[in-house]
Amino acid sequence: MTSRLTGTKTPNGKGFQDPDEECPVCRNTRYLTPNMRLLVSECYHKMCQSCIDRLFANGATECPIPGCKKTLRKISFVEPTFEDLSVEKEVRIRKRLASQFNKRREDFNSPKEYNDYLEMVEQLGLLC
Template sequence: HTLCESCVELLFLKGSGSCPECGVALRRSNFRVQLFEDSNVDKEVQIRKRILKDFNKKEDDFATVDEYNDYLEMIEEIVFNLCNNIDIINTNKRIEQFKRDNREVILKNKTKLSKDELELEQIVEVEKEQFEQRRKELAIIEVENRKQKTKNKEELIDSLMASYEDASAIVDKFAQKTAEKVQPLLPKPAAPTAQVPKHTHFSSGIATGFQGQHGFMAVPKPEEGPLYVYEKQEFTTDGPTPPNLEDVINSGYIRHIRTESVAEKTGGFQTNLSCLRAIQEALAGLYHG
């Protein structure tokens, strides 16, 4: 059950106590911060983490797929019973029996990295190498750019000292010459590294994704059309040209019209726009026919 921090400090002052709602004996050190708005979801996540620490068998530990599926069904049944307080005593006995029967397998799987963890380590290592290579390339480029700027500055100073032309003209010519001469130094694209096959797994160990393939299908790129170009709208009123909003405000059109209230202004209503629309409607269609 959910308790605020002040209640926890008050009720569990001695380090242990009973839940005020269900009376279960609890320790203060076992309280945790609620991560989800629904406390039932938070409870299920914590129970599932605790169960999967011991129920850590992989698909390779079973002779057939049916046995592995039965094992996954058993995990979900245990989690469901603990989350909904169904047959708690027998469920805990079932967990302890599983621990005793599979002690060696549990210890071996705790010390052995799974395929997913190995793939993750490979991905992290590749990303580290790419990042380090990119950092070295950028450092070299920065040094080269700094040298080039110093060289350009010295050449400009020499040109200003040796020539009798106007200084601004020399600077303009030098800037144009430098822009044509100097090309931006960009790092060469790194060679594509071998993609590590990725698979998505649920917390209970169910593998999903494209089994048997070495990766996921590429995301299709949408076809890009021409860029949008704004074109000003033209209105045909079949009547005299109505005034614009500035004329409505400055020419006295709204002199005898009540101003909008605070509530109307808050809702977005403006007297100026309403007056302008009324004038446009009055002048529209006068030349028709």
């Protein structure tokens, strides 16, 4: 059995858009609005650009997704790199960790110390 990608190419040509993908706020779908842009928040919720513009017109406000109380700003929404939001979250965490924990092999006296350091950084990533 072969799997097929369904949908249309993204405007930048790097991926595909699912026509059934919908904004959880307004429930609009790509099928009804082919040019709809879904962006991802800091709390990893997707929303369409028009909902973001409407909700955050007066500044920061609480995430409209039920159960999420995170205060968001319009500028904090970004275009998703990956379709799977768990992958998106892991990549962001790893980038943040890499900017803080950026020691190199030469900074350690032995390979064991370096490997212990890498293991510690990996464990921090799992905790986030």
